[in-house]
């Protein structure tokens with residue numbers, strides 16, 4: 501119990517820290533105050549603080565490269581350390597706020613190399629989805645096979661599937677390869693209301709696919725459809741999380757973005773862990789679910805526990821929302837690269853050099 505609230509409040513404290521570099525000095529004390537002398541809480545808190553430090557303070561996005569993946573590339577005879585290769589199985593959104601593009605941006609922001617198999621081609625901009633063309637299942641299978649026979653895939657993120665045929669192909673693919681980490685965001689509708697998975701596909705996820713994931717990340721409406729339960733508050737979210745595990749999932753995160761409080765419920769079959777957060781911007785956003793699941797996959801591939809991965813992914817999404825800006829007339833995509841912003845050049849350096857001289861060699865202005 502203490503751990504639950506310690507974790508929740510700990511995360512809130514973290515979010516409250518505007519300056520990421522304060523993480524080291526503030527977090528352990530703040531969370532210790534909440535958890536008292538409870539050793540487990542302190543231990544988990546310390547692990548988490550180390551995780552946050554590794555990711556946020558260094559700016560070395562998740563420090564994934566070289567951590568558990570210190571492999572050296574043997575393909576090109578160079579000694580560049582190879583990044584983990586993560587696979588996105590999702591639909592393509594031409595506005596690049598959700599789906600494949602959001603996944604690949606998230607992977608890149610976490611120091612991973614993303615590869616992708618496309619389940620559907622959507623016609624959409626920030627204002628909505630106009631058309632969906634599902635990929636023929638044989639073509640999806642071929643995309644998956646060609647990647648798996650070539651790359652060592654450290655984690656898989658699954659998003660929009662389109663239809664049952666594609667869901668079956670993915671189940672067979674997962675059975676054939678036994679990947680260490682599979683994060684499934686069971687996308688059913690776009691945030692503008694277009695169906696992105698047929699009814700048979702939803703049934704197949706409930707009966708078959710959710711068993712094959714390390715963690716499944718439904719939002720509240722998706723959790724209601726999967727379980728048949730009505731979800732009104734956090735205790736309903738907990739009941740849905742328990743039911744999804746009973747249905748065969750190894751772990752689940754029911755996302756509370758649609759609720760009054762932005763609490764997500766993580767259940768790993770043993771412990772319910774609320775992940776608290778600030779509600780943040782109320783604007784209509786696009787691609788938050790894809791980004792969250794992809795960030796979890798990246799952190800799992802780097803050796804984090806599910807709790808750490810989910811907490812860090814939530815922190816990343818929160819900040820990417822805070823830094824988001826409109827690119828069109830509709831919903832707002834996240835700023836996946838908020839940590840990679842290029843500093844403005846030092847004064848004078850951007851000026852056009854005169855007399856063909858390097859700016860550094862220019863005489864001082866009079």
Ligand code: PLP
Nearest residue numbers: 591593598599660690691786787
């Ligand atoms: N994946 C794809 C390919 C999509 O096109 C969409 C939405 O259009 C989503 C996922 C879901 O994203 P969101 O819930 O932010 O609309």
